Amino acid sequence: MRDPFIGADRETVSPREPSFKMSIGQMGMIGFLASVAMIFGATIIAYLVTRANNAVWRTAEMPGLPLGLLGTTAVMFLQAACMSWALRSVRANKLATLERALWWSLGLGVAFIAGQAINWYELQSAHLTVSARNLYVFTFYMLTGVHALHIIGGLPPLGVVIYRTRQREYSSSRHEGLKFCVQYWHFLGVVWLILLGVLFFAT
Numbered sequence: 001m002r003d004p005f006i007g008a009d010r011e012t013v014s015p016r017e018p019s020f021k022m023s024i025g026q027m028g029m030i031g032f033l034a035s036v037a038m039i040f041g042a043t044i045i046a047y048l049v050t051r052a053n054n055a056v057w058r059t060a061e062m063p064g065l066p067l068g069l070l071g072t073t074a075v076m077f078l079q080a081a082c083m084s085w086a087l088r089s090v091r092a093n094k095l096a097t098l099e100r101a102l103w104w105s106l107g108l109g110v111a112f113i114a115g116q117a118i119n120w121y122e123l124q125s126a127h128l129t130v131s132a133r134n135l136y137v138f139t140f141y142m143l144t145g146v147h148a149l150h151i152i153g154g155l156p157p158l159g160v161v162i163y164r165t166r167q168r169e170y171s172s173s174r175h176e177g178l179k180f181c182v183q184y185w186h187f188l189g190v191v192w193l194i195l196l197g198v199l200f201f202a203t
Contacts, residue, residue, distance in 0.1 A: 029180045033187050036150065040191050043146055044198055047139050054135055062136065065199055066122045072115035073196055079108035080189040083182045090175045095168060098178075102162045105185065109155055116148050143195050147188070154184055 086101035120141065123129075128137045161181045164170060170178055 023176065025176055025180065029183060033183070036187070037191075040146070040195070043143060044194070047143060047198065050135055050139060062128065062134070063123070063126050065140070066119040068115060068119040068122065069196060069199075072112050072119065073192065075108055075112045075115055076189050076192050079105055079112065080186055082108060083185045087175075087179065087182050090170050090178055091172050093172045095165065095170070098170065099162065099165045102158065102165060106155065106158050106162065109151060109158065109185075112151055113148060116144055119144070140199065143199065147192060147195055150188055150191075154181075154188065157181055157184070 082101050082105040086098050086105060089095070089098035089101055123137065123140070128134070158181055161178050164177065
């Protein structure tokens with residue numbers, strides 16, 4: 001029967017496909033990042049509450065935050081840029097460029113950990129070790145340490161992505177694993193900026 005109002009046969013009207021689809025893998029990745037975000041969120045809240053309840057946070061003779069944090073922040077920016085470069089490369093089917101971008105990303109991830117180790121060494125040289133009975137020192141190690149553990153945890157998956165790239169398993173139409181890896185590292189970059197802001201603001 002023809003509908004006079006729309007001028008089309010009702011039987012020929014097919015249901016519209018949803019304009020937005022999310023894969024099971026993407027939903028899992030969102031859930032994973034949400035759980036990691038809660039860990040960092042709880043850590044930051046604990047830090048801020050502790051800071052608010054202590055009038056004397058850092059004594060005059062204690063050094064401030066290591067200036068090397070600015071260097072590791074720059075490394076984090078470069079790492080995120082390389083991951084974005086990798087994603088653009090695979091979408092353009094530039095697999096050689098993709099591999100180059102991923103190797104740079106891996107190297108910068110290692111460089112970030114090395115930079116953080118230098119920052120920790122700077123505090124330890126001032127006799128401010130992890131076991132120091134000072135909340136300023138303890139929370140600095142805690143915040144940067146939790147983030148560093150997640151950076152280290154992201155290196156093996158990045159290595160797997162590099163291996164799969166060398167095996168030519170990715171293409172412009174098939175690169176979900178790479179996309180998840182990019183999302184994870186971008187997430188860690190955003191978290192680091194938040195942690196850095198909290199550290200400088202509270203100090």
